Amino acid sequence: MKDLKISHVYMNYHTLQGETKALEDISFSVSDGEFISIVGPSGCGKSTILNIIAKILIPSKGEVLVDNKSLEETSLKIGYMFQKDQLFEWLTVWDNVLLGLKIQHKVNEENKSKIIKLLTDYNLWDFKNHYPNQLSGGMRQRVALIRTLALDPSILLLDEPFSALDYQSRLNASDEIFKIIKHENKTAIIVTHDIAEAMSI
């Protein structure tokens, strides 16, 4: 990336129960290498806006621009992290971080050494043969982040990635994750309902 611009975005959901206005005239932009957070209570539309940026949802109105081009015209590589880390319990740390590359048929020596470096830099190399249930919640989130970074996304979207962790682990885990994102120089948007978490960024 590239600069991301969200321009006058509206999103209405239609269900049998009626219409929900999830987003109304949302505009903001994120510059290359910037790390921003969006804070708001549950149900205010945070996941909706991330899903629109990730092209999972199409906005009812408005647009998302990447370097002034529409999202459809560009190939923005999205890294998405959720509250649940989505690690596979029956795979080791190593196999988990390699999984994205395997699916995309991109396992090669260069990518492998990149993963080795990430695991080493972020204190997970000694745990490469461990299974997710042998790790702390914070370590699991780091593994999930490294799996995402292995695919070299242009932008990282983090949807309340720490809310499943207890308070103390959350402080440590968020600190570690933010350091990694800064250090890897990634453009990132984190959404959270936790003001303290947003402040700590």
Ligand code: ADP
């Ligand atoms: P947040 O992530 O901030 O908690 P969401 O983006 O998930 O908020 O939801 C915003 C609003 O849109 C809420 O009122 C929610 O109930 C509604 N909503 C979200 N997804 C759907 C959906 N698939 N169908 C209908 N309504 C939805």
Ligand code: MG
């Ligand atoms: Mg949400």
